[in-house]
Amino acid sequence: MSAQTTEITDKESLSRLLDRIGRMARGLQYCHGLNPAQWDSLRFVAQANRFSQTPGALAVFLGTTKGTASQTLNALEKKGYLKRVPDPDDKRVRHIEITDEGQALLAEDPLNCLDLAIERLPDEVVDTMKQGLNALCADMQSRCGGQGMGICDACGHFEGATDNGNMRCGYKQAELSCEDAKRFCINFNPVEAPAVDARIAEGDA
Amino acid sequence: MSAQTTEITDKESLSRLLDRIGRMARGLQYCHGLNPAQWDSLRFVAQANRFSQTPGALAVFLGTTKGTASQTLNALEKKGYLKRVPDPDDKRVRHIEITDEGQALLAEDPLNCLDLAIERLPDEVVDTMKQGLNALCADMQSRCGGQGMGICDACGHFEGATDNGNMRCGYKQAELSCEDAKRFCINFNPVEAPAVDARIAEGDA
């Protein structure tokens, strides 16, 4: 018993806090006729680069199967928030695009409510939390077999700019617009595998 | 490339990070034949005080209905991880108790994996995150109509110790063992409504 085991400020309880916040965030995301998975999908498509705007990439991101992702997309498409268009290069893949309605809906993202609460926190707290969560995400991913994801700048496949001002991805063997290179990619591969705590300790890297 | 708009370390993205961690944590909780709601329930019952070890309190905690909570309890009881015993004081309520099997199962809580990742973070980062998350929880709760919950020490209903060494709760008009007074309660009512950012700024309170 001894006060240190059940104390709420225990180190152990951080995971429970995260879990609880997660459940609260999840609960918020039943609105506007969408469910959490659908909100997640809409957000993902909105911030993914063109290689990741596909059902398969969405499935990886959501940590679910392609079949389930397909159903979620069906729901969103039926509601008119996005549409699937054939890919000119590979006729198997269908490229997902947000409609104007979808874009508009994102302005009412229920997670904005969380943002509001975050606004009230001091900047340095937010920064520290962000670093910690990033480290946790990376750690969990590598530990639990999840696919990493990130932004081209820090990606091992990134081969810098080309002559015509675009960026080049060595994995897809294709070019990316500057805009796309700043968006989420499911094929992200960290350049160096950094020691998570080292990155934290350094502060800003 | 003006890193400040879509940079992953943006202030805005903290909510997305939280959401993502939440989904990862959720995904982990499909194991040992339990689902996330069942894990949450088991954990809750394990750390709730005796007033909160009931189906109704669980429903409040999970943010769901009593019916759904009842089903979750059915599943857990059928699997032998807890049992419902009649309450001697009020024949309507059924008191939930963890079995030895349930207690043992908690040792394999999939969230322990998260704890492992947390272990690798520096203490001060963990502390800051905990403070931030606590503030967020409180803020979200008050904003989104959720019931607060906490531990008797800091509760407005708490009336201190009695002669026989127990604690007294003014809300339930009943006594609590010292142990119980350190556990989770669903009827928690913060003594003072503290300014969340003020509490943060002070550091350790």
Add this chain to the structure above:
DNA sequence: CCGGTTGGTTTCGACTCGATACAAATAGAA
């Protein structure tokens, strides 16, 4: 041309969850 692989979709079944209706016990009032 022909297997093997990859990307997506569909179908099916198990399960979850919320809404509703319901039973039983309690509380309060007349």
Add this chain to the structure above:
DNA sequence: TTCTATTTGTATCGAGTCGAAACCAACCGG
């Protein structure tokens, strides 16, 4: 006491989600 209202928990039903598996079409290698 007796009557009603409230509280606590359960059972049932239907919509919807999700994962597994089957399936199809397109790409790729020989």
